Amino acid sequence: AQKVTQAQTEISVVEKEDVTLDCVYETRDTTYYLFWYKQPPSGELVFLIRRNSFDEQNEISGRYSWNFQKSTSSFNFTITASQVVDSAVYFCALVNAGNMLTFGGGTRLMVKP
Amino acid sequence: KAGVTQTPRYLIKTRGQQVTLSCSPISGHRSVSWYQQTPGQGLQFLFEYFSETQRNKGNFPGRFSGRQFSNSRSEMNVSTLELGDSALYLCASSLGLAMNTEAFFGQGTRLTVV
Numbered sequence: 250a251q252k253v254t255q256a257q258t259e260i261s262v263v264e265k266e267d268v269t270l271d272c273v274y275e276t277r278d279t280t281y282y283l284f285w286y287k288q289p290p291s292g293e294l295v296f297l298i299r300r301n302s303f304d305e306q307n308e309i310s311g312r313y314s315w316n317f318q319k320s321t322s323s324f325n326f327t328i329t330a331s332q333v334v335d336s337a338v339y340f341c342a343l344v345n346a347g348n349m350l351t352f353g354g355g356t357r358l359m360v361k362p
Numbered sequence: 363k364a365g366v367t368q369t370p371r372y373l374i375k376t377r378g379q380q381v382t383l384s385c386s387p388i389s390g391h392r393s394v395s396w397y398q399q400t401p402g403q404g405l406q407f408l409f410e411y412f413s414e415t416q417r418n419k420g421n422f423p424g425r426f427s428g429r430q431f432s433n434s435r436s437e438m439n440v441s442t443l444e445l446g447d448s449a450l451y452l453c454a455s456s457l458g459l460a461m462n463t464e465a466f467f468g469q470g471t472r473l474t475v476v
Contacts, residue, residue, distance in 0.1 A: 286467075292450060293366075294467035340405060348418050350395070352405035 251276040253343050255353035262331050263361050270326045270356045272341030278302075283317065283324045284342040288355070294340065300324065331360045364388065366455050366468035374474045380441040383471045387434050387455030393417075394436040395465065396428060399450040408451075411436055443475045 252275040262268045274283065285297040298308065300317050308315050312329045328335055341353040367386040375381050387394050395418075396408040407420040411430035428438040434455070440447055450472050454465040 291469055292452075292472075293469045294452065294454070294465075296464050296466065299464060342405075348410070349420070350407050352397075352407075354404045 251278075251281075251343055251345050251349070251351050253341050253351050253353035255339075255341055255356050257356045258354065259357045259359070261359045261361065264333060265330050266360075267327060267329050268331050268358065268360075270328075270339050270341075270358065272324045272326065272353055274322050274324065274341070274343045274353075276343060276345050278345040280346055282344045284344070285315065285324075285326050286340045286342065288338040288340060290337070297326075297339075328358075331358075333360050333362055336360045366453060366466050368451075368453050368468035368471050370471060371469065372472050372474075374476060375443050376476055377443055377445060379443050380439065381443060381473060383438045383440075383451055383453075383473070385436045385438070385453030385455075385468060387436070387453075388466055391455035391457055391466075392434055393456045393458060393463075394430055394434065395454045395456075396436070396438050397452040397454070398422075399452060399470070400446075400448070405452075408438070440473075445475050448473060448475045 254273045281302045283300045286294040288294050298315055305317050314327045316325045336359050338355045338357045340355045344350050369384045393412045395410040397405050399405045409416055409428050410418040414430045425441045430436045450470045452467055452470045454467045456463045456465040
């Protein structure tokens with residue numbers, strides 16, 4: 250069985266602060282994909298990043314960065330200089346060889362002006 | 363290009379009734395997946411269709427069913443509705459089979475069962 254845990258259910262920061270959202274996963278497969286999605290109040294999930302299990306290179310995209318560490322089964326997401334528009338629920342997810350997508354419970358991020 | 367379209371956006375049904383939700387994927391996408399989102403259970407995978415065939419199914423009772431048409435549009439049906447079926451139902455489309463490709467989500471259908 251696979252599992253994704255986002256221990257932080259809610260985070261509140263002030264604009265311009267950096268914030269890291271944690272994601273820990275469990276899977277027996279050696280091949281898998283990890284994702285981060287953003288869910289704004291409008292409801293649709295917005296794709297942010299996909300990473301396969303063989304690529305541990307960290308990635309930076311503008312104010313967003315991701316730290317993938319297989320040794321600790323973690324795929325953490327950092328927003329630098331947060332903005333009010335970053336307020337949303339963020340989901341970490343995993344797809345294994347069986348093509349089942351498992352989501353974490355989500356982290357609600359509130360960025361206050 | 364147009365995104366994933368789900369209809370209706372909101373729905374209120376009575377216990378025992380059945381409901382059909384519709385999802386039109388992005389043009390050219392052949393895979394459609396359905397998810398249920400509730401405050402208690404979070405986001406849960408329902409099923410995935412590719413080229414009119416169900417390829418994966420989550421752990422939901424048989425009251426939940428779906429189908430995909432030749433134009434890749436998909437419908438999801440829930441029969442004998444229960445109060446616990448109240449949820450946001452999200453549909454996602456992707457080019458290839460399975461979720462190891464980027465998926466695009468619709469805004470969802472919010473179903474309320476009273």
